Structures are given as C-alpha cells and as structure tokens.
Amino acid sequence: MMRFKPEDKPTLNPQKEWKGFPSDPIELLLLSHINGKNTVRELAGFCARTHDQLVAVLEKLAGIGIIAFPRPERPQPASDSPRPPTAPIKAASAPLESEAKGVETTLxxxxxxxxxxxxDTSVLSENVDLEPRRKEEVLLLFHSLTRLTPFQLFGIPGDATDRDVKRSYQRLSMRFHPDRYYGKNLGSFKPMMEKIFRVISESLELVSTEENRQRLATVYPEAFGDGSDANSQPGLEKSNPGPTDSILEEAPESHSDQAPPRRPHRRIGLRNQIANVLSRANSNSIVSGDSDDSDDGPDELILPPVGGYRSAPARMDPMHRAAQERAQRVLVHLAEGKRALEAKNYSNAASHLKTVLSLDPRHEEAAALYQEADGKNRETMGASYAARARMEEEMRDLQRASELWSMAAELSPTPEILTGAANCFSRIHNHSRAREYAQRVVQASGKPEATLLLAQVYINAGMGLRAQSTLKELLEKYPSLPEAQRMMREAQKL
Incomplete structure (x- = not known):
C-alpha cells in the first residue's frame, strides 16, 4: 500500500468500487475538495488538519474504495539526460537557487x-542574533509602517483571493513573528518586530475576506483600479529609483518572484461543493445500488445518514434525502464554527454559524454561538479599523482616516472609537458628522469628558451659543471643572 505524499492528488473511484460510505463530517468535507487537481498539502489546509491526520482519513477512504491509492512513481530512464535550461527557465529558477544559498528577498x-x-541607522551596529540584511529589513519596515496601506503591506491587489491573503500572511509571519526568534538576542529590534507583527495582524482583519476588502475600496481606490498594482502609490514611479545605500538591493531576485501564484476564486458555499461531488460522482458512473435499464430517471448518489449504515438502500425518497443532506451540512458547519470560535477566528466562526441558522433557524446552540462570534468579530474589526485610522492620521491623510473611523464606529461604537471619529471629522471641518459622533459619545458614556467633547465640536463649528448652553449644564453639575470654565470663556468670544 502506497502512503499518500504531500504532492499527491487524490481522485475519486466509481461508486461501483465503493465498499462503504463516508460517515464523518470531515470525510464529507474532504470529498468535496477531491477533484484530481488539489494536492494532499492543499487538502490539509482546506480541512484544517496536519499531514499525518489527513493521511489517516485518506487511507480510510481508500481502504473502502472511495478514493484511489497513489500510483508508484515511474523511474526515469537512464538514457534521458536533462536538457540545458533556456534563458527564461534559468531566470525563473534563480530565486530557488538563491533560497538554497540562504538568500531571501524582501517581502x-x-x-x-x-x-x-x-x-537613524545607529541600531544597525548593535551586536544581535540577526543577519545584517534582516536588521536592515526590520528597521526600514518599522519606519515605513505608517506609509503602507494594508494592500501594500501584504503585496496584494484589491481583487485578490482569500488564498492570496492567507499565503501572504503566512510569509510575513514566518519572517517577522517575534516567537520565531525565541531565545535569541534581538536587542532594540525586538520591540520593532513586535510593532511590525501587531500591524500585520491588525491589517489581516481588514483584508481577510472579500467583504472586508470591498469595504476598503473607497479608502484605497488605487488598489482596485484597472490594471492596478498591489504596490501602487500616488507619486511612486515604477522605474528604477536609482542607486541606494541599502544592502537589500543586492539580491538578484525581483520582488515579483515572491508573489503568490494567483488562483481562481474559491468562494463557493459548502452546498455547491457537495453538489459538485454528486455531479462528478455521477459522471463516473457512480450509482446507488443496482441499476435498472428500464429506469428513466438519472442515477443519483445517495448520502448515508449521520451514523452510517451497513448497506445503501436501492432508492430513497427525494425529500428524505434532502433532509439528510441538510442535517449533514448543519453538522459540518456547526463543527467548523465551533473550531473557528475556539481558535478566535471570529469572522470564520460567524460565517459558518450563520450558514447553520440559514439551514435550521431554530438551532438554539448555533444561535447563541453566532451571537457571541458576531459580537467578537465586530469588536475585533472595529479595533482594526480604528488602529488603521490612527496610522492614517499620523500620515496626515485625514480623509482616509475619517472613512476608517466611520467603519470602526459602525462595527464597534465604543466611546473611544466614537471620540476618535468625532475629533477626526471636526479636523476636516465636517461639523455635522462630528456633532453626530460626539452626541453618541455623550449617550454612551455620560462622563463630563464626553460633554466637553461635544462643546469643543460646537466651538470648532462656530456655534458659540450652543457651546455655552452645553457647558452651562455641565458646570451646574461640576462647578469647579477648570476645562469647562476655559471653554466657556472661549465660547463667549464667538
């Protein structure tokens, strides 16, 4: 028996060769991705399993005839001699040779x-457990964080797929996660790497799903333009910037060599995936029991009940079969939702649990878990938008910052986020929006600082009488508040 290797591409057998049926949700999820094109390594990512765990499932399915065992590799004839690579092939293989020598390009x-x-480059002279190239890369990226958009940081365009984002995040994590350098002396570079990875994690929340990326279309339109470059930036020339003193330029590889291969969109619901398994199975003459030549209806694959059974019935009522398929999907999405919730992947958990509720609106456990996951997801997303808004304010791009503050306040209207939104809109002289957020702060907080914020918004808008009225009510409760007295004098001058 051949063991499955990471590069193997499992295929389905015709159903007449099946000796049993899948009885586990993970097995059904795995079958929905087996199409002869996905490798074992990719299937492990789809099912969130390690290679050894997935091989055990594959061997079980192969043992009952559902999938085929991998074929043994054919030995290469001794007479075949490798061809000398042409110029394009040699250029394409250059990054692989450089990686073998330990040379890495910037991400x-x-x-x-x-x-x-x-x-300031004085920290480059520190004696730490980092290579000179790595020290320089960390230093440059740390001082450039505020000028990079999430799309530029991840090196992806606006129409990237979720797989592209995941692959880019994995590469960035492998390069800048502080835990990778556990036990090493990082010196001044440790807080830099912690800040870099924190920004990477916050940016991941903004671009992790297609819905989140589309929200940023109005904030970063250059990433969504026709023929846009992931690294596009106003005023950035695509020509050679000229000589530089950075040793990062010495690597022979180009940045594009490190870009993840583009793959087609895979945003297909589990319902369509299962339907795809059925259609491909039927196309391979997969039948449910003994077929009859006089039967006018098409042969159909009958999925077993959740607990499984010893032998498949010849026919099943369509409504009964549909109910079983629905129950199976509920179990799969509920299990995936719980797993994502435990891993604090709230966005993924909310998506799976929402699907469960669409299939079974009365599912009490899913409803409670969805409320928890959705609340956590909105809170996390709101904090990520707020963090990005502060970075845009540091770059003095207040228009972008105001749009990000609006998104943050919509998802997580905490007093802190509402205060940031009010201050930002007041700075761009959008006083109506600033007043709206300031009033919401007063309603949510009730503290004197919230009332002072509202009064300051009125003063910035030139509404002296409204500011005096607001401050008068505040001074009646807190007569010795010096900030309120100062603002009252300022409002009386308007």
Whole structure:
C-alpha cells in the first residue's frame, strides 16, 4: 500500500468500487475538495488538519474504495539526460537557487520603504542574533509602517483571493513573528518586530475576506483600479529609483518572484461543493445500488445518514434525502464554527454559524454561538479599523482616516472609537458628522469628558451659543471643572 505524499492528488473511484460510505463530517468535507487537481498539502489546509491526520482519513477512504491509492512513481530512464535550461527557465529558477544559498528577498516592495538616509541607522551596529540584511529589513519596515496601506503591506491587489491573503500572511509571519526568534538576542529590534507583527495582524482583519476588502475600496481606490498594482502609490514611479545605500538591493531576485501564484476564486458555499461531488460522482458512473435499464430517471448518489449504515438502500425518497443532506451540512458547519470560535477566528466562526441558522433557524446552540462570534468579530474589526485610522492620521491623510473611523464606529461604537471619529471629522471641518459622533459619545458614556467633547465640536463649528448652553449644564453639575470654565470663556468670544 502506497502512503499518500504531500504532492499527491487524490481522485475519486466509481461508486461501483465503493465498499462503504463516508460517515464523518470531515470525510464529507474532504470529498468535496477531491477533484484530481488539489494536492494532499492543499487538502490539509482546506480541512484544517496536519499531514499525518489527513493521511489517516485518506487511507480510510481508500481502504473502502472511495478514493484511489497513489500510483508508484515511474523511474526515469537512464538514457534521458536533462536538457540545458533556456534563458527564461534559468531566470525563473534563480530565486530557488538563491533560497538554497540562504538568500531571501524582501517581502515588501523596497520602493515603498524609506531610505536609510532618512532614518537613524545607529541600531544597525548593535551586536544581535540577526543577519545584517534582516536588521536592515526590520528597521526600514518599522519606519515605513505608517506609509503602507494594508494592500501594500501584504503585496496584494484589491481583487485578490482569500488564498492570496492567507499565503501572504503566512510569509510575513514566518519572517517577522517575534516567537520565531525565541531565545535569541534581538536587542532594540525586538520591540520593532513586535510593532511590525501587531500591524500585520491588525491589517489581516481588514483584508481577510472579500467583504472586508470591498469595504476598503473607497479608502484605497488605487488598489482596485484597472490594471492596478498591489504596490501602487500616488507619486511612486515604477522605474528604477536609482542607486541606494541599502544592502537589500543586492539580491538578484525581483520582488515579483515572491508573489503568490494567483488562483481562481474559491468562494463557493459548502452546498455547491457537495453538489459538485454528486455531479462528478455521477459522471463516473457512480450509482446507488443496482441499476435498472428500464429506469428513466438519472442515477443519483445517495448520502448515508449521520451514523452510517451497513448497506445503501436501492432508492430513497427525494425529500428524505434532502433532509439528510441538510442535517449533514448543519453538522459540518456547526463543527467548523465551533473550531473557528475556539481558535478566535471570529469572522470564520460567524460565517459558518450563520450558514447553520440559514439551514435550521431554530438551532438554539448555533444561535447563541453566532451571537457571541458576531459580537467578537465586530469588536475585533472595529479595533482594526480604528488602529488603521490612527496610522492614517499620523500620515496626515485625514480623509482616509475619517472613512476608517466611520467603519470602526459602525462595527464597534465604543466611546473611544466614537471620540476618535468625532475629533477626526471636526479636523476636516465636517461639523455635522462630528456633532453626530460626539452626541453618541455623550449617550454612551455620560462622563463630563464626553460633554466637553461635544462643546469643543460646537466651538470648532462656530456655534458659540450652543457651546455655552452645553457647558452651562455641565458646570451646574461640576462647578469647579477648570476645562469647562476655559471653554466657556472661549465660547463667549464667538
């Protein structure tokens, strides 16, 4: 028996060769992705299993004839001699040779980073357990965080797939996660790497799903333009920027060599995936029991009940079969939702649990878990938008910051986020929106600081009488509040 390797691509057998049926939700989820194109490594990612765990499931399915065992590799004839690579092939293989030598390219386009001449480089002389190239890369990226959009940081365009985002995040994590350097002396670079990874994690929340990426279309339109480049930036020339003092430029590889391969969209619901399994199974002459030539209806694959059974019935009522399929999907999505919730992947958990409720609206456990996951997801997303808004304020791009503050307040209207939104809109002289958020702060907080914020918004808008009225009510409760007295004098001058 051949053991499945990570590069193997499992295929389905015709149902006449089946000796049993899948009885576990993970087995059904796995079958929905087996199409002869996905490798074992990719299937492990789909099912959130390690290679050994997935191989055990594959061997079980192969043992009952559902999938085929991998074929043994054919030995290469001795007479075959490798061809000398042509120029394009040699150029394409250059990154692999350099990686074998330990040379790594930067993950963020160097054109978007600051130059060494613009920052303090004294920390590069520290004696730490990092290579010179890595020290320089960390230093440049740390000082360039506020000027990078989430799309530029991840190196993806606006129409990227979830797989593209995941692959980019994995590469960034492998490079900048502080735990990767556990036990090493990082010196001044440790807080830099912690800040870099915190920004990476916050940016991941903004671009992790298609819905989240589309929300940013109005904030970062350059990432969504026709023929847009993931690294596009106003004023950034695509030509060679000229000589630089950075040793990061010495690597022979280009940045594009490190970009993840684009793959087609895979945003298909589990319902369509299961239907795809059925259609492919029927196309391979998969039948449910003994077929009859006089039967006018098409042969159909009959899924077993949740507990399984020893032998498949010849026919099943369509409504009964549909109910079983629905129950099976409920179990799969509920299990995936719980697993994502335990892993604190609230966005994924909310998506799975919402699907459960669409299939079974009276599912009490799913309803309670969805409320928890959705609340946590909105809170996490709101905090991520607020963090990005503060970074845009540091870059003095208040228009982008105001849009991000609006998104944050919509998802998680905490007093802190509402205060940030009010201050930002007041700075761009959008006084009506600033007043709206300030009033919401007063309603949510009730503290004197919230009333002072509302009064300051009135003063910035030139509404002296309204500010005096607000401050008068506040001074009646807190007569010795110095900030309120100062603002009252300022409002009386308007």
């Amino acid at each position: 963020v386009d160097h054109r978007l980073l600051r130059q060494l001449s613009e920052i």
